[in-house]
Amino acid sequence: MDLSRRTFLIGAGGAGIAAVALGAKGKALAKISRPAPKIFDEKFVPSVCRQCPGGCGIMVRVVNGKAVKIEGNPKHPINYSVIADMHSGKPGEGVGGLCPKGAVGIQLALYDPDRVKGPMKRTNPKKGINEDPKFVPVSWEEALNDIAGRMKKIRAEGNANTVAILGGRYRGQSHHFAKDFLMLYGSVNDIGHSTICADGSKKAKEYIDGNKSYSSYDWSNVNYAMGFGAAFLEAFRPTSMLLRQWGYLRRRNPRPKFVYFDTRTSVTLSKADEGFIVNPASDGAIALAMAHVILSEGLWNRQFVGDFNNGVNQFVQGKTVEPESFKEKWTTGLVSWWNLHLKDFTPEKAEGISGVGAKHIRRVAREFAGTSPQVAYLERGATCYTNGTYNAMAIHSLNALVGSMYAKGGVAYQEGPPYAKDAYPELHDYVDDVAQQAWEWSFDEKKHKWSVKEKAKKLAKYQDVADAQLEGKPYKLSMAFVYLTNPLFSPANPQRFHEAFKDIFVVETSPYISETGLYADYILPDHTYLETYLDDPVYPSVGFPVAGIRQPVVKPLYDTKSTLDVFVELGKLMGGRMADYYNKMGDSVTVMKKLSAGLGITWEQWLKDGVWYKSPYPYLYSDGSFYNIKENKIMTPDEVKEKLFPTPSGRFEFRSGKMQKKLKEKLEKDTHLKDEKDPKKIKEIEDGIKARLADKEKELYPQYVKIEFVGGADFDLYLNSGKPITAAEGRSANTPFIQEILQLDINRGWDTYCSINPDTASAKGIKDEDAIWVESPVGKIKCKAALNPGMHPKVVHIIKEHGHHAYGKWAKGRGANPCELIKNVSDPHSGLQAFFQTMVKIQKA
Numbered sequence: 001m002d003l004s005r006r007t008f009l010i011g012a013g014g015a016g017i018a019a020v021a022l023g024a025k026g027k028a029l030a031k032i033s034r035p036a037p038k039i040f041d042e043k044f045v046p047s048v049c050r051q052c053p054g055g056c057g058i059m060v061r062v063v064n065g066k067a068v069k070i071e072g073n074p075k076h077p078i079n080y081s082v083i084a085d086m087h088s089g090k091p092g093e094g095v096g097g098l099c100p101k102g103a104v105g106i107q108l109a110l111y112d113p114d115r116v117k118g119p120m121k122r123t124n125p126k127k128g129i130n131e132d133p134k135f136v137p138v139s140w141e142e143a144l145n146d147i148a149g150r151m152k153k154i155r156a157e158g159n160a161n162t163v164a165i166l167g168g169r170y171r172g173q174s175h176h177f178a179k180d181f182l183m184l185y186g187s188v189n190d191i192g193h194s195t196i197c198a199d200g201s202k203k204a205k206e207y208i209d210g211n212k213s214y215s216s217y218d219w220s221n222v223n224y225a226m227g228f229g230a231a232f233l234e235a236f237r238p239t240s241m242l243l244r245q246w247g248y249l250r251r252r253n254p255r256p257k258f259v260y261f262d263t264r265t266s267v268t269l270s271k272a273d274e275g276f277i278v279n280p281a282s283d284g285a286i287a288l289a290m291a292h293v294i295l296s297e298g299l300w301n302r303q304f305v306g307d308f309n310n311g312v313n314q315f316v317q318g319k320t321v322e323p324e325s326f327k328e329k330w331t332t333g334l335v336s337w338w339n340l341h342l343k344d345f346t347p348e349k350a351e352g353i354s355g356v357g358a359k360h361i362r363r364v365a366r367e368f369a370g371t372s373p374q375v376a377y378l379e380r381g382a383t384c385y386t387n388g389t390y391n392a393m394a395i396h397s398l399n400a401l402v403g404s405m406y407a408k409g410g411v412a413y414q415e416g417p418p419y420a421k422d423a424y425p426e427l428h429d430y431v432d433d434v435a436q437q438a439w440e441w442s443f444d445e446k447k448h449k450w451s452v453k454e455k456a457k458k459l460a461k462y463q464d465v466a467d468a469q470l471e472g473k474p475y476k477l478s479m480a481f482v483y484l485t486n487p488l489f490s491p492a493n494p495q496r497f498h499e500a501f502k503d504i505f506v507v508e509t510s511p512y513i514s515e516t517g518l519y520a521d522y523i524l525p526d527h528t529y530l531e532t533y534l535d536d537p538v539y540p541s542v543g544f545p546v547a548g549i550r551q552p553v554v555k556p557l558y559d560t561k562s563t564l565d566v567f568v569e570l571g572k573l574m575g576g577r578m579a580d581y582y583n584k585m586g587d588s589v590t591v592m593k594k595l596s597a598g599l600g601i602t603w604e605q606w607l608k609d610g611v612w613y614k615s616p617y618p619y620l621y622s623d624g625s626f627y628n629i630k631e632n633k634i635m636t637p638d639e640v641k642e643k644l645f646p647t648p649s650g651r652f653e654f655r656s657g658k659m660q661k662k663l664k665e666k667l668e669k670d671t672h673l674k675d676e677k678d679p680k681k682i683k684e685i686e687d688g689i690k691a692r693l694a695d696k697e698k699e700l701y702p703q704y705v706k707i708e709f710v711g712g713a714d715f716d717l718y719l720n721s722g723k724p725i726t727a728a729e730g731r732s733a734n735t736p737f738i739q740e741i742l743q744l745d746i747n748r749g750w751d752t753y754c755s756i757n758p759d760t761a762s763a764k765g766i767k768d769e770d771a772i773w774v775e776s777p778v779g780k781i782k783c784k785a786a787l788n789p790g791m792h793p794k795v796v797h798i799i800k801e802h803g804h805h806a807y808g809k810w811a812k813g814r815g816a817n818p819c820e821l822i823k824n825v826s827d828p829h830s831g832l833q834a835f836f837q838t839m840v841k842i843q844k845a
């Protein structure tokens with residue numbers, strides 16, 4: 001035993017030293033190719049991962065036609081951003097790392113023995129979660145003809161708008177294909193999963209800096225980072241880049257400080273320099289108090305925000321400030337924000353709400369403001385509540401107060417790739433009368449292109465589709481295509497969808513039998529991401545444009561088809577203008593080849609590298625001005641408005657002009673102003689709207705809103721459900737490799753665990769590993785207790801992974817799904833489902 005331990009240590013140490021030596025030489029490791037005996041036909045095929053939205057480049061080692069290992073693509077900036085510097089010409093160096101989910105793709109995606117091996121048709125008309133669909137294999141031709149026939153009939157009956165596409169993990173052109181298909185057919189029901197994902201941070205940013213997007217951060221140059229419910233080392237995107245960035249930053253001199261806020265001791269919190277366990281939904285209060293400190297102590301960035309005319313700080317606690325006394329530079333609404341929300345929002349007040357000590361809030365605010373460059377970042381933890389958009393607005397405002405927007409070491413927005421413009425035919429030329437009923441087209445003379453907006457009524461946002469369908473309000477769907485999402489598993493209270501999907505004709509595209517698949521009338525299995533072509537402009541990350549490209553690393557194993565081409569083929573079968581469009585366009589690969597022309601490289605080169613990018617980031621803020629790096633000049637305010645702050649004022653807006661515009665439009669619609677002809681009445685309505693807007697003025701600013709949790713007095717614990725690094729949403733439950741890596745915060749796998757603070761557990765007579773019931777107002781699940789002293793005493797945590805009624809042999813029937821406990825409530829501003837707003841009670845089973 002001693003000996004084997006010793007051998008192991010020597011082995012591990014040796015490997016470690018080799019890795020360091022090669023790592024120091026940068027690209028060297030990438031060039032390692034094991035000298036394979038001649039009997040092996042070995043190659044490395046570049047492609048792009050799709051286990052999460054990170055968009056990492058991968059190199060798949062293929063031996064004798066079998067994929068045997070997935071590594072990172074050392075040419076892809078997401079993978080080698082160890083010292084990626086957004087604002088220098090050099091994107092960084094590295095060896096191409098991945099996260100565990102990326103590495104197990106072969107097992108999770110490709111060689112899963114329970115894959116759907118070809119198109120399948122349901123023969124059991126009865127639908128239910130325990131109902132055997134009695135699938136029988138069919139040919140593609142038969143399946144597509146039948147579906148197209150049904151779609152033609154629905155269209156002829158005037159119900160085109162009742163056909164929907166529910167979509168999830170769209171990448172590259174996939175959303176374009178799905179949406180165009182509906183636009184040509186005549187439905188506005190392009191229903192995406194973003195309202196069960198992370199729309200809160202996007203909405204907040206749209207409201208205050210004009211960019212409806214996640215942000216890119218110049219991590220390499222950051223000196224102080226403050227995170228709110230954004231799991232840097234577990235989920236925040238792109239995880240694998242952040243992991244390596246972390247390794248680099250922990251060794252960089254000066255070493256940046258990471259401060260993190262969460263409601264539990266996640267891995268991210270345990271690794272931070274300082275971690276604070278906060279009360280759920282209280283992040284907005286902490287951020288407001290920090291803004292209060294930064295202003296009252298005179299710590300804001302004067303070049304970005306501006307200053308008092310007389311240079312004397314008049315932000316004094318409890319005192320209002322004269323708006324004219326302050327001249328703002330690149331922001332608007334600062335003084336009224338102070339007067340309406342900040343002047344009394346002291347750290348002591350925030351302590352009462354969040355549980356974080358006032359002295360810590362004060363100190364961290366001072367450190368943050370005093371240590372540039374710095375960023376404040378956030379994601380689902382701060383936003384999955386009905387006050388989420390406001391929490392996010394408050395946190396993101398801190399970036400403006402300290403002058404981090406577009407600065408070196410600050411916050412920016414991802415640039416897209418310069419794809420060729422003519423890859424698709426002009427869609428407008430192909431819309432027929434039926435399609436015109438769903439969408440309104442208008443020609444923008446200035447931009448010289450067609451723009452389009454919804455004319456027909458959309459059924460509902462993703463998580464509300466079940467209720468809309470069950471109530472038949474505003475109408476019922478007749479048919480739904482489902483692409484890379486699992487509505488019968490992933491949203492709040494998916495039990496609702498189990499009922500609602502009974503009377504929809506469901507076309508599922510997953511190559512696995514998901515819960516949704518159990519309700520499918522047809523399964524038209526997509527290629528897995530390792531068998532298909534699909535481009536991949538990265539999610540917000542490095543800032544400069546990056547477009548990865550997927551290609552088949554092996555020939556498709558079964559009789560599957562890219563769902564993009566399913567839309568093309570169905571479109572052709574529909575006949576008429578729709579067929580004309582698709583005949584002109586060609587298949588998905590034809591489109592992608594054409595797109596690549598804009599990148600200035602050949603299609604072959606793109607496939608060979610697996611990625612195209614162009615660094616550095618084209619814009620930079622410094623010392624009060626914005627620079628266009630490409631053109632080497634200072635940007636005019638109009639250019640800043642167009643490119644960087646597309647808000648009504650062209651600046652960062654503490655008072656959201658976009659929110660006000662939206663409110664006004666809603667009031668105009670509700671009062672039917674447009675339909676009124678009588679000038680007297682019009683004046684009356686307009687005055688009414690003005691008065692309402694004045695009443696609502698206070699709502700336009702970042703603020704803290706106290707929320708009601710679902711469950712009230714009968715339930716005593718807050719249910720939290722974050723993502724461990726091993727989980728790929730509900731898909732990883734079917735992966736032995738992942739289950740064996742274990743859920744790191746509690747060191748267990750293969751089952752559903754509820755993390756509980758030991759004091760809370762012992763008060764209820766619950767011991768570690770006990771079977772327990774967790775009950776909420778909408779559901780009850782059985783799982784195991786994992787006592788964890790890092791838990792907030794009032795918060796319990798269950799990850800979404802297990803609890804499958806379907807899927808492969810490892811997942812089916814194992815553990816429980818926390819979504820079954822969550823009540824469907826959404827943030828009114830972003831529409832994001834409030835995942836963490838339900839309360840539960842627990843007892844020993």
Ligand SMILES: Nc1nc2c(c(=O)[nH]1)N[C@H]1C(S)=C(S)[C@@H](COP(=O)(O)OP(=O)(O)OC[C@H]3O[C@@H](n4cnc5c(=O)[nH]c(N)nc54)[C@H](O)[C@@H]3O)O[C@H]1N2
Pocket residue numbers: 052053197198228229230231232234235236237239261262263264266278279280281282283379380381382720721722723724725726727728729836
């Ligand atoms: N490993 C892994 N990574 C992923 C994914 C995956 O499935 N697995 N999915 C990807 C997707 S689709 C998304 S949207 C992103 C999401 O990325 P994140 O938003 O970073 O991840 P989450 O784990 O959903 O939420 C972050 C944290 O919020 C905490 N939290 C809950 N309530 C509060 C609160 O009131 N305040 C604070 N401060 N924290 C709170 C949770 O405990 C959790 O640790 O991750 C992506 N990356």
Ligand SMILES: Nc1nc2c(c(=O)[nH]1)N[C@H]1C(S)=C(S)[C@@H](COP(=O)(O)OP(=O)(O)OC[C@H]3O[C@@H](n4cnc5c(=O)[nH]c(N)nc54)[C@H](O)[C@@H]3O)O[C@H]1N2
Pocket residue numbers: 168169193196197198482483484485486487489490491509510511512513514515516526527528529563721722723728729730731799800818819835
């Ligand atoms: N409790 C709790 N609930 C959550 C979350 C949480 O952290 N906790 N996270 C939320 C978030 S951030 C998100 S984004 C959602 C995600 O929830 P979903 O949008 O449902 O996404 P996935 O769970 O990834 O499900 C993907 C579906 O696509 C299918 N699929 C897999 N590969 C392919 C393929 O190659 N082609 C096609 N056509 N289909 C494929 C799978 O079978 C599965 O049915 O879940 C949300 N729900």
Ligand code: SF4
Pocket residue numbers: 049050051052053054055056098099100101102103238239240241
């Ligand atoms: S972070 Fe992991 S799962 Fe996400 S794309 Fe990268 S390797 Fe894949």
Ligand SMILES: [Mo]
Pocket residue numbers: 196197198
């Ligand atoms: Mo998500």
